[in-house]
Amino acid sequence: MSARRVTVQDCPGGPLLIRGADEVVAADGTVAEATRPVVAVCRCGRSARLPWCDASHRAKRRSNRDD
Amino acid sequence: MHLPDPCGPLSEGVVRALRAAPDGPHPVPQARAMGDVIDPLTDRDFQLALWILYELHYRGFDGVPDDAEWDPLLIVSRAGLERTMEHAVRALVGERFESDSLGHLxxxxxxxxxxxxxxxxxxxxxxxxxxxxxxxxxxxxxxxxxxxxxxxxxxxxxxxxxxxxxxxxxxxxxxxxxxxxxxxxxxxxxxxxxxxxxxxxxxxxxxxxxxxxxxxxxxxxxxxxxxxxxxxxxxxxxxxxxxxxxxxxxxxxxxxxxxxxxxxxxxxxxxxxxxxxxxxxxxxxxxxxxxxxxxxxxxxxxxxxxxxxxxxxxxxxxxxxxxxxxxxxxxxxxxxxxxxxxxxxxxxx
Missing domain, CATH: 1.20.910.10 (Heme oxygenase-like)
Known part of the structure; x- marks a missing residue:
């Protein structure tokens, strides 16, 4: 068993922050390698860089509010 | 880094103070001039003077002794510029944002x-x-x-x-x-x-x-x-x-x-x-x-x-x-x- 701790932090309205992840596997089997100590995984589906968050949730909120 | 070229009386005062012999008496940058500053946040002379004083805390300048960082007279000058700077930033924030966003937490x-x-x-x-x-x-x-x-x-x-x-x-x-x-x-x-x-x-x-x-x-x-x-x-x-x-x-x-x-x-x-x-x-x-x-x-x-x-x-x-x-x-x-x-x-x- 790995001694390394992996934690997931919920950011409501934003991504999941994951510390200690090595890779994120997509539904189609594509593997994205985590290259930084903390990664943000998109939850709103709007990111152009899935699985990573690119802050597009901010644009979404803005357009929702402007509607 | 070389000392930058001054672009007005405030930055000139700071540069002159930093060029003075480290052991001899050196001029204190005068807060003149501060009265002539209409908008500190876009006044290049004002900002350059402050930037040079701050730079002493980061990487400093060629030919300027490292202990200029804590020279009491320079700190006094910096504090004067900082008061004006902070006041200007608070005024700008007050203009741009409604005050409710600060209150009632x-x-x-x-x-x-x-x-x-x-x-x-x-x-x-x-x-x-x-x-x-x-x-x-x-x-x-x-x-x-x-x-x-x-x-x-x-x-x-x-x-x-x-x-x-x-x-x-x-x-x-x-x-x-x-x-x-x-x-x-x-x-x-x-x-x-x-x-x-x-x-x-x-x-x-x-x-x-x-x-x-x-x-x-x-x-x-x-x-x-x-x-x-x-x-x-x-x-x-x-x-x-x-x-x-x-x-x-x-x-x-x-x-x-x-x-x-x-x-x-x-x-x-x-x-x-x-x-x-x-x-x-x-x-x-x-x-x-x-x-x-x-x-x-x-x-x-x-x-x-x-x-x-x-x-x-x-x-x-x-x-x-x-x-x-x-x-x-x-x-x-x-x-x-x-x-x-x-x-x-x-x-x-």
Whole structure:
């Protein structure tokens, strides 16, 4: 068993922050390698860089509010 | 770095004081002149004087003794400029933001601060500068943008490092985590300052900060000085972290636009790499800075809540001024060029 701790932090309205992840596997089997100590995984589906968050949730909120 | 050329009585006073023999009596930069400063945030002489005094705390200048950093007379001069600077920043924030956003933080100030930071930065929307770079800028304007920003990006994240010993608990841990990423995550070649220097080098632009000082506007120097003001005064540690949160939360989307502009113009890989790195990095930093740094800081020190929000508003307001200055320069030149073309066309016709 790995001694390394992996934690997931919920950011409501934003991504999941994951510390200690090595890779994120997509539904189609594509593997994205985590290259930084903390990664943000998109939850709103709007990111152009899935699985990573690119802050597009901010644009979404803005357009929702402007509607 | 060589001492920069002064551009008015305030920066002249500072440069003269720093050039004086270290052991002999030296003139104290006079706060003259301060009465002549109408708008400190765009006054290049004022901002350059303050920038030079702050630089003594970072890397210093060739031929200036290192102990000038704590020279009591220079500190007195710095404090005078800082009072005027802080007053101007507070006045600008007061003009741009309604006062309710500062008040009534309720029972859970940390949660209120997190919510207020998210709202404030979402409402800000994409900067016009980034939209211009994405869609319209020519190569020359893009390079001018890099040159203008170089005074910050070649020192990216350094001001905030001064805050680490000034805060504790989870906020300190989160700031260290964010800074570790800014400083390359253990890889010197990924140091963000170095990535920016690589981008400049790929365009055959100089990579030393001194080359960019003469061209930097007063507002751009103010956008850097406000970070040092907050980071070097422990009293303003909350503002320093609020500033960081607003900076990071308004970075990913603009960096993506600037990246698209760099691709459109076919700029070198190193330029694209710098902005590419910041889209994902700052999406992480946005969460860290708002929730783990500012949220935790206010949990631990609830009396800092107003300062955190003030710092965030100061970032948006002062960076906005710097962006406006650039946009004005570009649009004046473009309309000037258009008018010349028009005249030439008429003359030819």
């Amino acid at each position: 309720g029972d859970d100030p940390a949660q209120r601060v997190v919510t207020a930071l998210i709202r404030m930065t979402v409402a800000e929307g994409p900067s016009q500068v980034s939209t211009f770079l994405q869609r319209r800028a020519g190569r020359k304007e893009f390079c001018e943008y890099l040159a203008e920003r170089a005074v910050y990006h070649l020192r990216e994240s350094d001001p905030q490092s001064f805050v680490l010993p000034r805060i504790g608990g989870p906020a300190k841990v989160a700031l260290a985590e964010l800074q570790y990423d800014e400083y390359g995550g253990g890889r010197p070649d990924r140091l963000h300052q170095a990535l920016f220097a690589d981008a400049l080098e790929s365009l055959e632009m100089p990579t030393d900060l001194a080359s960019y000082l003469p061209g930097a506007s007063g507002a751009t120097l103010a956008s850097v000085n406000v970070m040092s003001l907050f980071a070097l005064n422990r009293r303003l540690r909350g503002a320093a972290m609020g500033h960081l949160a607003a900076f990071e939360a308004t970075s990913s989307l603009p960096c993506d636009r600037i990246l698209q502009g760099a691709r459109r113009l076919g700029l070198p890989e190193a330029v694209q790499d710098y902005y590419d790195e910041h889209v994902e990095a700052d999406a992480v930093h946005e969460q860290l800075a708002i929730r783990n740094i500012c949220g935790s800081l206010v949990s631990e020190e609830p009396e800092l809540a107003d300062d955190v929000l003030f710092g965030a508003m100061a970032c948006l307001a002062v960076d906005g001024l710097a962006g406006d200055t650039l946009l004005r320069r570009w649009s004046q030149r473009r309309s000037g060029t258009a008018a010349e073309d028009h005249r030439a066309a008429r003359a030819a016709g």
